[in-house]
Amino acid sequence: MNKFAAILYDSFLEIKDRKIFYFYWLVAGVLIIVFGLLPSLNINGRDILEGNLLSPEVLNGFIARFFDGFLGFVIFLLVFGSAGLAPSFLSKGRVELVLSKPIDRWRLLSMKFLAVYLVKAAVLAVMATAIWLTLSLRLGMFNWGFFPGLLFACLQLLVVYAIVFFFGVLTNSAASAIMGYFVIRIGTDLLASRKVVYPLLGEKSLWKTILDGVYHVSPKIGEMSENIGPIMTGKGMADFYPVWSTVLIAVVVFLVTLLYFNRKDY
Amino acid sequence: MNDAAIQVDHLTKRYSAGFRRPPVQALTDISLDVKKNEIFGLLGPNGAGKTTLIKILLGSLLPTSGAASINGFGGADWRSRLSAGYLPENHRFPPYLTGRQMLFCFGGMAGLSSTVIRGKADALFDLVGLHQWQNTKIRKYSKGMMQRLGLAQALLNDPQLIFLDEPTDGVDPVGRHEIRTILLNLKKEGKTIFLNSHLLAEVEAVCDRVAILNKGRLVKVGPVSGLLDVKPAYRLETAEMPPVVGEETTTAFPTAKIEGTVITVTLETPGQVNEIIDLLRRRGVDLVSVAPVKVSLEESFLELIQGDGSHE
Ligand SMILES: Nc1ncnc2c1ncn2[C@@H]1O[C@H](COP(=O)(O)OP(=O)(O)OP(=O)(O)O)[C@@H](O)[C@H]1O
Numbered sequence: 001m002n003k004f005a006a007i008l009y010d011s012f013l014e015i016k017d018r019k020i021f022y023f024y025w026l027v028a029g030v031l032i033i034v035f036g037l038l039p040s041l042n043i044n045g046r047d048i049l050e051g052n053l054l055s056p057e058v059l060n061g062f063i064a065r066f067f068d069g070f071l072g073f074v075i076f077l078l079v080f081g082s083a084g085l086a087p088s089f090l091s092k093g094r095v096e097l098v099l100s101k102p103i104d105r106w107r108l109l110s111m112k113f114l115a116v117y118l119v120k121a122a123v124l125a126v127m128a129t130a131i132w133l134t135l136s137l138r139l140g141m142f143n144w145g146f147f148p149g150l151l152f153a154c155l156q157l158l159v160v161y162a163i164v165f166f167f168g169v170l171t172n173s174a175a176s177a178i179m180g181y182f183v184i185r186i187g188t189d190l191l192a193s194r195k196v197v198y199p200l201l202g203e204k205s206l207w208k209t210i211l212d213g214v215y216h217v218s219p220k221i222g223e224m225s226e227n228i229g230p231i232m233t234g235k236g237m238a239d240f241y242p243v244w245s246t247v248l249i250a251v252v253v254f255l256v257t258l259l260y261f262n263r264k265d266y
Numbered sequence: 267m268n269d270a271a272i273q274v275d276h277l278t279k280r281y282s283a284g285f286r287r288p289p290v291q292a293l294t295d296i297s298l299d300v301k302k303n304e305i306f307g308l309l310g311p312n313g314a315g316k317t318t319l320i321k322i323l324l325g326s327l328l329p330t331s332g333a334a335s336i337n338g339f340g341g342a343d344w345r346s347r348l349s350a351g352y353l354p355e356n357h358r359f360p361p362y363l364t365g366r367q368m369l370f371c372f373g374g375m376a377g378l379s380s381t382v383i384r385g386k387a388d389a390l391f392d393l394v395g396l397h398q399w400q401n402t403k404i405r406k407y408s409k410g411m412m413q414r415l416g417l418a419q420a421l422l423n424d425p426q427l428i429f430l431d432e433p434t435d436g437v438d439p440v441g442r443h444e445i446r447t448i449l450l451n452l453k454k455e456g457k458t459i460f461l462n463s464h465l466l467a468e469v470e471a472v473c474d475r476v477a478i479l480n481k482g483r484l485v486k487v488g489p490v491s492g493l494l495d496v497k498p499a500y501r502l503e504t505a506e507m508p509p510v511v512g513e514e515t516t517t518a519f520p521t522a523k524i525e526g527t528v529i530t531v532t533l534e535t536p537g538q539v540n541e542i543i544d545l546l547r548r549r550g551v552d553l554v555s556v557a558p559v560k561v562s563l564e565e566s567f568l569e570l571i572q573g574d575g576s577h578e
């Protein structure tokens with residue numbers, strides 16, 4: 001317990017030391033101010049501005065779409081903010097000391113992963129909840145679907161960070177970790193729409209099989225994130241497959257990271 | 267359990283130097299033991315493999331072949347590091363921490379509770395002379411201050427076995443002396459110390475036993491005193507030196523060098539100097555003075571290292 005607490009404390013202080021940490025709060029602060037200036041609409045009390053232009057359903061949809069985009073944006077920021085943390089933990093001059101502590105390598109790396117993830121997820125949760133609260137108070141309407149949506153966003157962050165972490169440990173460089181992640185991210189978005197090019201491939205089904213195969217073993221992050229909106233509006237998950245297969249792949253990627261780390265010379 | 271704190275057995279380490287390049291052989295077939303409560307020095311020139319050996323012992327490098335263990339546990343076993351303290355070479359401690367936070371982070375990772383760390387921090391900062399710097403961020407520390415902090419960190423968990431890789435690197439003369447005193451006090455407390463250095467004087471001043479490493483091979487292991495067998499050398503000054511006698515002397519004693527009226531010679535035993543004196547007296551040469559020449563440890567160390575390189 002002391003060991004994990006120490007790693008968590010260290011990770012928190014390192015995250016806090018980076019400028020991007022203040023950028024998160026700047027973004028959140030601006031949004032809170034903007035929403036705070038909205039006219040007060042008492043929707044549930046039927047005190048809606050000018051007739052029935054805004055129904056609760058329409059507003060709900062708007063809120064869901066807003067958070068869909070917002071959470072995706074924050075996860076994007078968090079990728080930038082956390083890509084350098086594993087490489088710096090494992091940097092020359094520091095890793096020797098870290099590895100000299102009485103902790104198994106696989107446990108050490110798991111604790112570091114979890115520590116960074118927890119801090120980042122906390123940032124995400126605090127930011128999003130504060131904005132949601134402001135918005136809800138102004139609208140006089142509380143969309144409780146926000147919380148399952150936030151939980152899902154945290155799961156998404158976990159998957160994304162597993163991939164960023166993998167590239168960070170593999171290359172020991174923040175820039176490469178970010179690049180690796182975006183190559184995967186863009187590649188899988190293209191794969192998700194692979195059916196567009198099927199007519200061009202003619203009858204040669206080998207290519208289709210290959211593309212399908214690659215699609216199934218790649219993390220479907222873009223498709224996974226499309227669930228945030230439906231979850232918030234209470235429609236539930238649109239498609240389960242991208243979610244569970246991506247989580248499974250993230251677990252495998254994390255195990256590969258551990259295996260690699262276990263045998264590496266520092 | 268035997269009394270060996272560290273055991274190294276036919277250890278070899280090769281670094282792969284990357285694609286299509288031959289691997290770097292950093293250690294070749296090293297075997298040595300370090301006893302409990304001993305200050306053991308590992309001495310050798312730059313690139314000899316000293317840091318490599320420490321890193322294998324502490325599990326940050328994996329051996330290519332052979333084995334290295336601490337208290338019977340191999341480097342891959344975390345229990346080998348349960349009672350170890352380590353001051354790495356070329357460390358870069360997290361710049362965003364203060365000295366004090368650093369103790370909490372790294373002490374915590376060693377398994378200490380924050381209560382225990384709080385109880386020890388002040389005394390340690392006093393010991394290494396960083397008291398007024400403990401709440402300053404490490405990024406503002408000088409090299410020597412970081413070294414002192416590293417030492418405090420290495421002693422935090424009250425380790426039985428302390429690994430120090432060039433502990434006085436970047437430390438001023440006063441600090442060096444203080445560190446030396448700290449090491450000797452630790453020995454009195456019954457600790458075992460493994461010290462890497464390329465500074466002969468440092469090793470000589472504190473170590474019980476020394477191993478000399480050169481180009482990845484163990485050249486010699488033994489107590490400091492008998493390690494570098496310094497041969498006796500003498501300087502004989504004569505009143506006058508006829509060339510014939512000079513020739514005769516250099517034939518009888520090939521190591522003799524003659525410059526004007528002065529002979530310098532390295533001998534196998536101190537008694538041999540009498541043979542030279544006898545020879546000179548028989549030829550009627552008057553002696554003005556005879557004095558032993560002090561060959562420094564430094565010189566004979568260099569000789570040992572260079573000699574080792576030639577027969578490869
Ligand atoms: N990561 C690495 N990859 C490849 N070669 C390495 C690596 N680390 C060290 N070496 C090589 O291994 C040899 C031993 O290096 P090591 O750092 O152990 O020497 P050292 O005795 O500690 O030297 P110094 O006194 O300069 O600290 C050197 O030839 C070095 O170039």
Ligand SMILES: [Mg+2]
Nearest residue numbers: 316317318355
């Ligand atoms: Mg070294």
